[in-house]
Amino acid sequence: MNALVNLGERIIQLEKESDSLITDVANLRNQRDKLQRKLDEVVELFNTHLAYKKAWSDNPYYDKLENELNRILEDE
Incomplete structure (x- = not known):
């Protein structure tokens, strides 16, 4: 009988941990989405x-910068 009580308590504890993890995951997803919008x-x-800058300059630096930015964004 004591083993059943301990098992019941363990199940309740695991359910609470599961609920906590689900809440944590939801919060992390919200934070990620907020950061993605800002980015x-x-x-x-x-x-x-x-x-x-490119419209008013013939400097090839801006083309290189644009290519680098595009390369970085393609990795996402």
Whole structure:
């Protein structure tokens, strides 16, 4: 009988741990999504700035910079 009580307590403990892990995963997903949105906004801002610079300059540095940014973004 004592073993059944211990087993029941262990099941309850595991259910609580499972619920906690599910909550943690949901929070991490929300944080990841928020960071991804911020990163997307920064990339868009940088691309806008880069396009402006390229429009007013013949400097090949901006082409290299654009290629490097595209390479980095393709790895995602």
